[in-house]
Amino acid sequence: xxLDKLINYLKLDKQEFMFQFNSxxxxxxxxxxxxxxxxxxxxxxxxxxxxxxxxxxxxxxxAIIDNTFSLVKKIGNQYSIYSDKAKxxxxxxxxxxxxxxxxxxxxxxxxxxxxxxxxxxxxxxxSIILLYSVLTLNWYEAIFNILSLTGVYISLEIFNQKFGxxxxxxxxxCGDSAGNxxxxxCNKIITQDKTSIFGLKFSDFSLIYFTGITILGLFxxxxxxxxxxxxFVSLIAIGYSLYIQGFxxxxxCRVCLLIISVLLAQLAIGIFLFExxxxxxxxxxxxxxxxxxxxxxxxxxxxxxxxxxxLQKSNAKNLRFKRNYELFKRELLENEKVTFTDRETFFxxxxxxxxxxxxxxxxxxxxxxxxxxxxxxxxxxxxxxISVQMRFNYAPDKQNEKLTGLISDFMYIYKNKTSEEFLKxxxxxxxxxxxNKTRQKAGTTSGxxxxxxxxxxxxxxxxxxxxxxxxxxxxxxxxPDKYDREDIYYFMDELTEEDEI
Numbered sequence: 001x002x003l004d005k006l007i008n009y010l011k012l013d014k015q016e017f018m019f020q021f022n023s024x025x026x027x028x029x030x031x032x033x034x035x036x037x038x039x040x041x042x043x044x045x046x047x048x049x050x051x052x053x054x055x056x057x058x059x060x061x062x063a064i065i066d067n068t069f070s071l072v073k074k075i076g077n078q079y080s081i082y083s084d085k086a087k088x089x090x091x092x093x094x095x096x097x098x099x100x101x102x103x104x105x106x107x108x109x110x111x112x113x114x115x116x117x118x119x120x121x122x123x124x125x126x127s128i129i130l131l132y133s134v135l136t137l138n139w140y141e142a143i144f145n146i147l148s149l150t151g152v153y154i155s156l157e158i159f160n161q162k163f164g165x166x167x168x169x170x171x172x173x174c175g176d177s178a179g180n181x182x183x184x185x186c187n188k189i190i191t192q193d194k195t196s197i198f199g200l201k202f203s204d205f206s207l208i209y210f211t212g213i214t215i216l217g218l219f220x221x222x223x224x225x226x227x228x229x230x231x232f233v234s235l236i237a238i239g240y241s242l243y244i245q246g247f248x249x250x251x252x253c254r255v256c257l258l259i260i261s262v263l264l265a266q267l268a269i270g271i272f273l274f275e276x277x278x279x280x281x282x283x284x285x286x287x288x289x290x291x292x293x294x295x296x297x298x299x300x301x302x303x304x305x306x307x308x309x310x311l312q313k314s315n316a317k318n319l320r321f322k323r324n325y326e327l328f329k330r331e332l333l334e335n336e337k338v339t340f341t342d343r344e345t346f347f348x349x350x351x352x353x354x355x356x357x358x359x360x361x362x363x364x365x366x367x368x369x370x371x372x373x374x375x376x377x378x379x380x381x382x383x384x385x386i387s388v389q390m391r392f393n394y395a396p397d398k399q400n401e402k403l404t405g406l407i408s409d410f411m412y413i414y415k416n417k418t419s420e421e422f423l424k425x426x427x428x429x430x431x432x433x434x435x436n437k438t439r440q441k442a443g444t445t446s447g448x449x450x451x452x453x454x455x456x457x458x459x460x461x462x463x464x465x466x467x468x469x470x471x472x473x474x475x476x477x478x479x480p481d482k483y484d485r486e487d488i489y490y491f492m493d494e495l496t497e498e499d500e501i
């Protein structure tokens with residue numbers, strides 16, 4: 001089965017992928033494909049989804065098209081398809097050629113942080129440069145560096161704003177017109193910049209230029225000739241910017257004019273105050289290397305942040321799709337319903353509640369603490385709408401005396417105290433994991449309790465195949481594996497109004 005384009009897009013090792021896929025016991029089924037992706041580090045969930053719901057899917061998903069697993073990428077009203085080769089289909093063609101199978105995947109993003117995380121460090125660097133310039137350079141050289149820092153700061157604000165972060169500085173210069181962005185000249189010039197060189201906008205080159213000039217400014221007067229040359233080159237950028245504003249967009253951007261003013265001021269200082277130091281080939285080569293490094297760094301940062309932004313958008317849409325109640329309900333009801341005969345032991349809440357939760361757990365299970373916390377939160381939020389039964393797996397012939405004593409403490413509090421005190425004791429145990437402290441809190445004095453009911457309940461759990469913990473059941477239906485347990489919070493309002501479940 002040729003999958004070249006799909007494997008390349010997901011950046012997987014083709015040889016390893018095909019080996020794992022072909023060697024899967026269920027090859028070439030959807031289960032084999034999904035398991036292979038999981039093995040290769042691409043988390044995924046598979047669904048049989050009617051075409052009427054496909055508009056709610058994320059922009060990227062995997063489907064079976066022409067009997068081949070294919071990546072589907074939505075671009076406007078068209079769909080780009082990647083399997084053995086790339087092709088484009090419209091919506092009708094896609095639905096006609098594909099089955100109802102869809103697979104949602106999550107690629108592991110490269111770890112990156114927003115520029116805003118580094119503001120304190122940047123301010124510290126700015127302060128050091130400013131202090132160094134004032135204390136060691138001539139007054140005009142210090143002013144030149146201060147202007148460079150101003151340019152770096154404004155350029156960084158524009159750069160950061162490209163990725164959805166609002167800038168109070170840009171807003172104060174341009175005027176706050178969030179409610180009428182169409183007439184905001186700054187927004188029109190900056191965000192609709194059509195310049196693209198290796199994906200970089202005109203504002204990105206402003207960041208590169210001012211950062212480079214700032215670094216060269218630290219070595220004045222030795223770098224004066226190189227700096228003067230670059231200030232003359234900036235006239236090209238000034239002319240281009242004024243042409244775009246005045247003749248193409250026919251509106252002027254205040255922040256752009258501020259940057260132009262900084263460039264003109266630096267040009268004047270360079271012409272009238274910088275001395276004509278002789279040409280040094282080593283400084284020239286180092287300067288060119290500096291510009292190359294800065295260009296590469298900004299290009300990398302820009303690409304990384306764009307990928308991060310696209311990933312965040314994709315994940316947001318993924319979550320909207322995942323939290324669709326009708327899909328959750330269908331996944332829930334696909335599980336076989338389990339009916340318990342013991343509905344009394346460790347029962348909490350309204351017996352006539354519409355929704356009954358069963359929690360299969362073990363006191364020594366590390367993940368069970370979170371499951372119990374979830375049901376406790378739900379009991380607090382929906383005291384009349386839900387009930388809960390805590391069904392601890394317990395077998396005296398397999399467990400030690402500590403577990404028997406702990407379960408006895410739970411049973412004593414449940415029989416002799418309120419439900420709230422029972423919940424607090426269970427919570428206290430999971431917080432401390434100390435049998436002696438739990439017994440002291442329980443105040444147990446009568447030794448081990450009769451645990452026959454709990455033993456029978458554990459047998460019911462095992463007979464139903466509920467051996468692993470924790471497991472949450474909703475009215476006898478096991479919570480779907482495709483969802484995180486915390487996702488239950490998003491569905492409780494609909495569940496409490498549900499009649500079918």
